[in-house]
Amino acid sequence: MHMPAARTIAHSTLIRRQTGHDLDLNGFDTETITCGGEVLYRNPYPGLRLNDDETATATLLDAMAAWVRGEGPPPYPLAEGAHDQRLALAIEEAADTGREVTAPGHPSSGLPVA
Numbered sequence: 001m002h003m004p005a006a007r008t009i010a011h012s013t014l015i016r017r018q019t020g021h022d023l024d025l026n027g028f029d030t031e032t033i034t035c036g037g038e039v040l041y042r043n044p045y046p047g048l049r050l051n052d053d054e055t056a057t058a059t060l061l062d063a064m065a066a067w068v069r070g071e072g073p074p075p076y077p078l079a080e081g082a083h084d085q086r087l088a089l090a091i092e093e094a095a096d097t098g099r100e101v102t103a104p105g106h107p108s109s110g111l112p113v114a
Helices: 052-068 078-097
Strands: 002-005 008-010 014-019 029-035 038-042
Touching: none
Parallel strands: none
Antiparallel strands: 002 008, 014 029, 029 038
């Protein structure tokens, strides 16, 4: 489920392609995640058989190393982290109270999130 526009909820199917199931003898690994034929995610460490948490940690560490060397952007800018936390708090507040909660907009857009 996603919101392509304000107050518009749409459903799309994410398909996770994994090896190592049924008669696939390649070993357990996530290859891709697609939606509507578009590849949204491709495993940057194919063949290493990392679980999701290990893959996320390795990706963040690689991005941090590139940033420290001056070869890339910050892997998780403070403004985005603060915004993500504010959204989490708004979701929790809405769930606890049953009321609609409006959070400040994304740092790059300035648009409110309801």
